[in-house]
Amino acid sequence: MQSHFDLFRLPATYALDRDRLDAAYRELQNTVHPDRFAASTEAEQRVAMQWATRVNEAYQVLRHPVNRGVYLLSLQGIDALDATNTQMAPAFLMQQMEWREAIDEARAAKNAAALDGLMAELRRAHQGIEATLARLIDDAHDYDGAREAVRQLRFMDKLIAEVGDVYEDIEG
Numbered sequence: 001m002q003s004h005f006d007l008f009r010l011p012a013t014y015a016l017d018r019d020r021l022d023a024a025y026r027e028l029q030n031t032v033h034p035d036r037f038a039a040s041t042e043a044e045q046r047v048a049m050q051w052a053t054r055v056n057e058a059y060q061v062l063r064h065p066v067n068r069g070v071y072l073l074s075l076q077g078i079d080a081l082d083a084t085n086t087q088m089a090p091a092f093l094m095q096q097m098e099w100r101e102a103i104d105e106a107r108a109a110k111n112a113a114a115l116d117g118l119m120a121e122l123r124r125a126h127q128g129i130e131a132t133l134a135r136l137i138d139d140a141h142d143y144d145g146a147r148e149a150v151r152q153l154r155f156m157d158k159l160i161a162e163v164g165d166v167y168e169d170i171e172g
Helices: 018-032 042-063 065-075 090-109 112-139 143-171
Strands: none
Touching: 018 042, 042 065, 065 112, 065 143, 090 112, 090 143, 112 143
């Protein structure tokens, strides 16, 4: 079976050209969208639906940084989110604790300005981990290092979502 990257005719790299991915997605969707097969046989409609589903799923995987990392590692036979591997760099864990404390403090103080600063810091850290992940997978082929970076990125996604929840709490 062809990979998600093959489906969109893109190189199998973490550093992905989002514009090319989006354009390839739109082109494929136009080709396989079930509405184009409304007058076709039931079998052809079913195949079109299967293709449209595959295109949508592949697009969702490749456009999301964590999912793309998990997928690329899976192509190497590596389960990036293996529940038995919970090791993280101590410095990253300490930083996580500091960020969580800052979130709790901003929540308690209902301080949107503090959340703004924290969100900017979290997004910068997220971008930094994404850049590291691209180097680890695309350049160094360090899949063990990439596995930890994917888990770190997943933690960052959760923190960013938590900050969004706190915004809703203090604004509501």
